[in-house]
Amino acid sequence: GAGVSQSPRYKVAKRGQDVALRCDPISGHVSLFWYQQALGQGPEFLTYFQNEAQLDKSGLPSDRFFAERPEGSVSTLKIQRTQQEDSAVYLCASSFTGGSNTGELFFGEGSRLTVL
Amino acid sequence: AQSVTQPDIHITVSEGASLELRCNYSYGATPYLFWYVQSPGQGLQLLLKYFSGDTLVQGIKGFEAEFKRSQSSFNLRKPSVHWSDAAEYFCAVVGDTGRRALTFGSGTRLQVQP
Numbered sequence: 001g002a003g004v005s006q007s008p009r010y011k012v013a014k015r016g017q018d019v020a021l022r023c024d025p026i027s028g029h030v031s032l033f034w035y036q037q038a039l040g041q042g043p044e045f046l047t048y049f050q051n052e053a054q055l056d057k058s059g060l061p062s063d064r065f066f067a068e069r070p071e072g073s074v075s076t077l078k079i080q081r082t083q084q085e086d087s088a089v090y091l092c093a094s095s096f097t098g099g100s101n102t103g104e105l106f107f108g109e110g111s112r113l114t115v116l
Numbered sequence: 117a118q119s120v121t122q123p124d125i126h127i128t129v130s131e132g133a134s135l136e137l138r139c140n141y142s143y144g145a146t147p148y149l150f151w152y153v154q155s156p157g158q159g160l161q162l163l164l165k166y167f168s169g170d171t172l173v174q175g176i177k178g179f180e181a182e183f184k185r186s187q188s189s190f191n192l193r194k195p196s197v198h199w200s201d202a203a204e205y206f207c208a209v210v211g212d213t214g215r216r217a218l219t220f221g222s223g224t225r226l227q228v229q230p
Contacts, residue, residue, distance in 0.1 A: 004159065033217055042120075042206050042220035043160070056217065091160070105218065107152075107159035 002026075004108035006092050012114045013082045021077045021111045025094030032075050033105065034067055035091040043091055049075060082115045089113075118143040118209050122221035129197050130229045137192040137224050139181075139207030149190040150208040150218065151181055160206065166190060177201070202228045 005024040013019050025032050031050055035043035036059075045059040051072040060067070064083075069075040079086055089110040119142045129135055141147055151163040164175025171183040181192045190207060204225050208218040 031216075035220075040222075042122075042208075042222045043218075045217040045219070048217055059217070093160075104162050104165070105160075107161070109157065109159045 004092055004094055004106050006090075006108035006111050008111055009109065010112050010114075012116065014116055015084060016081050018078065018080045019082055019113060021079075021090050021113070023075045023077070023092030023094075023108060025073065025075070025092070026096075026106055027073075029094035029096050029106070031095040031097065032069055033093045033095075034075070034077050035093065036061075037089045037091055037110070039088070046077070046090075079113075082113075084115050087113055087115045118147070118219045120207050120209050120219055120221035122205075122207055122224050124224045125222070126225045126227070128227040128229060131199050132196050135192075135194045135197045135201070135226070137205050137207075137226070139190045139192065139221060140188050141190060141207070141209045142188065143209055148210045149181075149183060150210075151175065151179070151190075151192050152206045152208060152220075153177075153203045154206065154223075155203040163192070163205075197226075197228055199228045199230065202226055 007022045033048050034046040036046055037043045047067045048056040049069040052069050064080045066078045089112045091110045093105040093107045095105050121140045123138050149166040152160040153163050154160045163179045164173050166173050166183045174180050179194050183190050204223045206223045207221045210218050
């Protein structure tokens with residue numbers, strides 16, 4: 001596609017519900033990143049894929065957070081048993097090359113999650 | 117661990133005035149430095165980046181930034197601000213080894229007065 005596409009753009013969940021956020025990166029991009037951006041804050045790293053391999057998941061805040069990219073393209077971020085502190089904008093970014101220090105990251109518009 | 121500090125949470129400038137947004141980083145080796153802009157409802161867009169070489173880098177939309185190793189700074193500048201520059205600006209760093217993900221600062225919100 002022309003850019004990184006994320007869906008849904010907005011999601012309201014009741015506390016305890018599971019949610020799934022989708023990221024469709026730019027075609028051919030090797031690297032894919034997930035970030036969490038709380039209100040008034042900068043994006044915080046969650047996890048990184050190179051093709052289908054999840055090379056870094058050190059930023060995932062708990063075992064309720066899970067991400068996958070099974071075929072090396074579309075990625076899904078899943079949050080189980082959502083809590084109010086999970087409310088944030090979840091950003092996806094992709095890059096043609098491996099790693100953000102070697103190429104430009106292209107960001108999607110984000111998925112805004114509100115947990116009631 | 118790498119970190120970024122943007123000391124100014126909110127800045128207001130008049131249209132046509134010059135702008136400087138401050139960024140200080142903490143990293144032990146050679147950093148790769150970036151400035152991103154985020155407009156309401158938009159994704160983050162790369163303004164410019166510094167990897168090596170000339171310490172003054174030019175970016176899109178008339179922005180530039182200067183890398184000063186002695187001050188651990190990478191301040192963003194623009195000689196004449198336009199109303200469309202109103203947005204949130206983020207400085208980010210990544211090291212040349214180890215973790216590949218960008219570490220972002222907390223951002224500076226720019227307001228432009230007519």
